[in-house]
Amino acid sequence: MEQIGPEHLARRLRDIGQRVTPQRLAILGALRPGEHLSADEVFAAVESSLPGVNRSTVYRTLEMLRDLSLVSETDLGGGARQYERIEGRHHHLICQGCGRQQELEDALVAPLRSTIFERYGFAAGIEHLAIFGLCGECAR
Amino acid sequence: MEQIGPEHLARRLRDIGQRVTPQRLAILGALRPGEHLSADEVFAAVESSLPGVNRSTVYRTLEMLRDLSLVSETDLGGGARQYERIEGRHHHLICQGCGRQQELEDALVAPLRSTIFERYGFAAGIEHLAIFGLCGECAR
DNA sequence: ATCGCAGATGCAACTTTTTGCAGGTGCGGT
DNA sequence: ACCGCACCTGCAAAAAGTTGCATCTGCGAT
Numbered sequence: 001m002e003q004i005g006p007e008h009l010a011r012r013l014r015d016i017g018q019r020v021t022p023q024r025l026a027i028l029g030a031l032r033p034g035e036h037l038s039a040d041e042v043f044a045a046v047e048s049s050l051p052g053v054n055r056s057t058v059y060r061t062l063e064m065l066r067d068l069s070l071v072s073e074t075d076l077g078g079g080a081r082q083y084e085r086i087e088g089r090h091h092h093l094i095c096q097g098c099g100r101q102q103e104l105e106d107a108l109v110a111p112l113r114s115t116i117f118e119r120y121g122f123a124a125g126i127e128h129l130a131i132f133g134l135c136g137e138c139a140r
Numbered sequence: 141m142e143q144i145g146p147e148h149l150a151r152r153l154r155d156i157g158q159r160v161t162p163q164r165l166a167i168l169g170a171l172r173p174g175e176h177l178s179a180d181e182v183f184a185a186v187e188s189s190l191p192g193v194n195r196s197t198v199y200r201t202l203e204m205l206r207d208l209s210l211v212s213e214t215d216l217g218g219g220a221r222q223y224e225r226i227e228g229r230h231h232h233l234i235c236q237g238c239g240r241q242q243e244l245e246d247a248l249v250a251p252l253r254s255t256i257f258e259r260y261g262f263a264a265g266i267e268h269l270a271i272f273g274l275c276g277e278c279a280r
Numbered sequence: 281a282t283c284g285c286a287g288a289t290g291c292a293a294c295t296t297t298t299t300g301c302a303g304g305t306g307c308g309g310t
Numbered sequence: 311a312c313c314g315c316a317c318c319t320g321c322a323a324a325a326a327g328t329t330g331c332a333t334c335t336g337c338g339a340t
Contacts, residue, residue, distance in 0.1 A: 018317095019305085019306055019307075019316095019317065019318070020306075020307095021305080021306075021318065021319080023318080023319070024318095038296090039296075039297080040295090040296080052320085053319090053320090054319065054320045054321070055296090055297090055320095056297085056298075056299085056319080056320075056321080057318080057319055057320070059296090059297060059298075060298090060318085060319085061318095063217070067236060075215060077203070079295075079296075079327080079328060079329085080295080080296065080297095080328095081296090081297090093256065093260060093262045093264065095262070096207060096265075102260065102262070104256065104260070108252065108255050108256060108259065109252065111251065111252070112248065112249065112251070112252050115248050116233065116244065116248065116271070116273075119248065120233060120242065120244070120275075120276075121275070121276030121279075122233045122235070122242070122273055122274070122275050122276065123273045123274045123275075123279050124233065124271045124272070124273040125236075125271070125272050125273045126271055126272075126273070131256070131262075131264045131265070131266060132264070132265050132266075133256075133262055133263045133264035133265045133266070134262070134263045135260075135261070135262050135263075136260075136261035136262065139261075139263050158287095159286095159287065159288070159335085159336055159337075160336075160337095161288065161289080161335080161336075163288080163289070164288090178326090179326075179327080180325090180326080192290085193289090193290090194289065194290050194291070195326090195327085196289085196290075196291085196292095196327085196328075196329085197288080197289055197290075199326090199327060199328075200288085200289085200328090201288095219297080219298055219299085219325080219326075220298095220325085220326065220327095221326090221327090
């Protein structure tokens with residue numbers, strides 16, 4: 001059971017050589033594992049706890065957090081991308097027929113990661129994959 | 141060696157129950173395997189061969205072609221998504237350190253597709269994966 | 281060949297995301 | 311405790327992508 005607090009986040013940022021700013025704490029604090037938010041929703045949440053924050057700061061910070069693998073960014077083609085704090089790898093199967101989503105355990109994806117490393121020496125991230133296709137029902 | 145012409149594309153569209161329109165032929169015709177274009181570049185190309193086409197038509201058509209797996213859509217985080225005609229599956233390894241791209245054969249990804257199908261009965265597309273991470277050089 | 285209509289397109293407004301730049305601020309070094 | 315400056319942020323404008331609606335058009339049925 002991991003407790004997350006401002007100091008925890010601050011340490012995590014500092015550990016990876018990033019500056020700790022109120023904006024970043026607020027943005028990271030607005031995200032939690034298992035909850036998908038759009039950039040705009042993040043903005044709204046941050047705005048209430050720290051008025052005056054700019055949209056572009058939210059976008060830039062989310063981009064940075066994505067690059068650091070602290071946050072996943074997923075484009076479900078629905079007009080706005082979804083952001084989520086990463087706490088352990090997981091993936092989604094998205095049916096293009098009915099739109100339903102299903103979680104996919106990382107165990108199935110892990111072999112791909114290792115194969116890629118063996119074959120290319122490439123350390124693949126693959127923190128959060130969005131795999132599109134057709135579910136059993138819709139395939140018929 | 142596959143020859144592609146307007147009639148070929150038309151047949152392909154009709155086969156999957158889609159209407160054949162000059163706009164669609166032009167858009168599909170502007171794309172070719174191995175060449176990544178942004179939506180705007182597609183628009184420019186189409187515009188010259190078929191003046192008056194609207195941007196939103198380009199976006200809507202690209203979206204449809206993506207859903208039909210005729211075209212791949214990839215977000216390389218560089219401001220605009222890249223589109224490419226699919227002729228056989230292939231994937232990319234993208235290094236977040238140096239930005240270099242490397243092709244990844246589908247053979248390595250195919251097992252994931254089958255595992256997902258066995259386990260969930262889900263027919264995954266995965267036509268064109270963009271996998272981020274660190275190449276051998278940058279990992280050091 | 282013609283008709284009818286579901287599906288496509290053009291248009292315009294709107295939302296979402298990116299970018300250049302000027303000023304502000306965290307934090308390592310003193 | 312204070313300085314300096316590289317890194318951040320806010321701002322404003324532009325670029326990229328989406329949507330609602332009225333009109334148009336491919337194509338199956340007549």
